[in-house]
Amino acid sequence: MGPLPAVAAVRVAVRRCLGDLAPGELVLVACSGGADSLALAAATAFEAPRAGLRAGAVTVDHGLQPGSAERAERLRHVLGDLGLDPVEVVPVQVGAEGGPEAAARTARYRALDEAAERLGAAAVLLGHTRDDQAETVLLGLARGSGARSLAGMPARFGRYRRPLLDVPRATTRAACVDQGLEPWEDPHNADPAYTRARIRHQALPALEAALGPGVSAALARTARLLRDDADALDAWAERARVECVTPNGGLDTDALAALPPAVRRRVLRRAAVEAGSPAGSLFAVHVEAVDALVTAWRGQGPVQLPGGVVAVRRCGTLYLGQEPPTQS
Numbered sequence: 001m002g003p004l005p006a007v008a009a010v011r012v013a014v015r016r017c018l019g020d021l022a023p024g025e026l027v028l029v030a031c032s033g034g035a036d037s038l039a040l041a042a043a044t045a046f047e048a049p050r051a052g053l054r055a056g057a058v059t060v061d062h063g064l065q066p067g068s069a070e071r072a073e074r075l076r077h078v079l080g081d082l083g084l085d086p087v088e089v090v091p092v093q094v095g096a097e098g099g100p101e102a103a104a105r106t107a108r109y110r111a112l113d114e115a116a117e118r119l120g121a122a123a124v125l126l127g128h129t130r131d132d133q134a135e136t137v138l139l140g141l142a143r144g145s146g147a148r149s150l151a152g153m154p155a156r157f158g159r160y161r162r163p164l165l166d167v168p169r170a171t172t173r174a175a176c177v178d179q180g181l182e183p184w185e186d187p188h189n190a191d192p193a194y195t196r197a198r199i200r201h202q203a204l205p206a207l208e209a210a211l212g213p214g215v216s217a218a219l220a221r222t223a224r225l226l227r228d229d230a231d232a233l234d235a236w237a238e239r240a241r242v243e244c245v246t247p248n249g250g251l252d253t254d255a256l257a258a259l260p261p262a263v264r265r266r267v268l269r270r271a272a273v274e275a276g277s278p279a280g281s282l283f284a285v286h287v288e289a290v291d292a293l294v295t296a297w298r299g300q301g302p303v304q305l306p307g308g309v310v311a312v313r314r315c316g317t318l319y320l321g322q323e324p325p326t327q328s
């Protein structure tokens with residue numbers, strides 16, 4: 001008898017994701033002990049050896065909840081019993097910058113990066129599912145984000161891979177039950193103090209009740225479509241930017257004005273980031289203010305951007321830098 005459907009679905013997703021790795025390479029599963037990454041760990045332990053790969057796991061102990069160290073040790077044994085080797089528990093210190101969730105994420109990725117370097121891993125697998133992707137898109141919609149944000153999480157970035165982006169959370173849960181695995185339920189995931197939890201437990205169920213089932217799948221599909229669109233627009237903007245650059249390092253406002261707004265805003269955003277504006281602090285309002293120097297010019301003064309960057313228009317040229325250029 002073959003594996004049960006949920007177990008098979010997770011394994012197929014993992015098999016597809018590992019196809020390009022060379023025999024003998026090490027793949028690490030980032031496992032929190034939750035249903036998604038536990039099902040991912042079990043599937044990787046099964047699939048990797050069949051592809052000639054080695055499979056290990058890393059679990060990061062954020063130390064934020066009582067008993068987290070003991071839980072991590074128990075998980076180490078569960079992962080070892082699945083056949084993963086090595087299995088590492090990495091304790092981290094979580095700072096405060098950007099709020100508790102962002103600080104935990106920063107500490108986690110740093111620990112995962114270090115473990116991957118130290119162990120020489122070719123890939124690190126994350127357990128984000130189709131439902132996580134839908135939640136990300138809904139969050140972006142609620143914030144009025146552009147295509148890049150609505151494109152959600154990429155299936156790959158650097159050494160990281162997300163094999164389960166097309167797999168529903170219900171399937172990872174069923175896969176755990178079918179294999180006798182007991183996932184840990186992070187109380188934060190149900191805590192309405194967190195936006196993500198409210199999206200998961202209130203917003204998406206309300207949408208499904210009003211619009212019918214399939215909303216999560218549709219949102220994840222939107223992410224896939226918008227990723228292609230955003231990639232195409234980014235490539236267009238990169239070519240357009242080169243054509244807008246003036247001999248003295250500014251941007252020609254006539255050339256900018258001739259671009260479609262979606263392309264122009266990307267050119268301006270990129271120019272601001274290159275001038276030293278941190279990408280994470282540069283919002284649509286900032287880019288729109290710079291855009292007004294091009295498309296709604298009425299002699300307005302410099303635009304201040306995060307990171308001390310200033311955008312200023314002089315004689316048909318837009319300059320972005322730490323200091324406005326001296327008048328010539």
Ligand SMILES: Nc1ncnc2c1ncn2[C@@H]1O[C@H](COP(=O)(O)OP(=O)(O)OP(=O)(O)O)[C@@H](O)[C@H]1O
Pocket residue numbers: 029030031032033034035036037038058059060061062108125126127128132186189
């Ligand atoms: N403490 C951790 N140690 C290792 N990897 C982690 C940890 N927390 C999260 N991850 C990785 O990041 C992914 C997404 O994290 P997120 O916090 O959304 O998931 P979770 O609900 O805690 O766990 P899961 O996704 O396993 O159900 C996890 O699937 C896992 O691959």
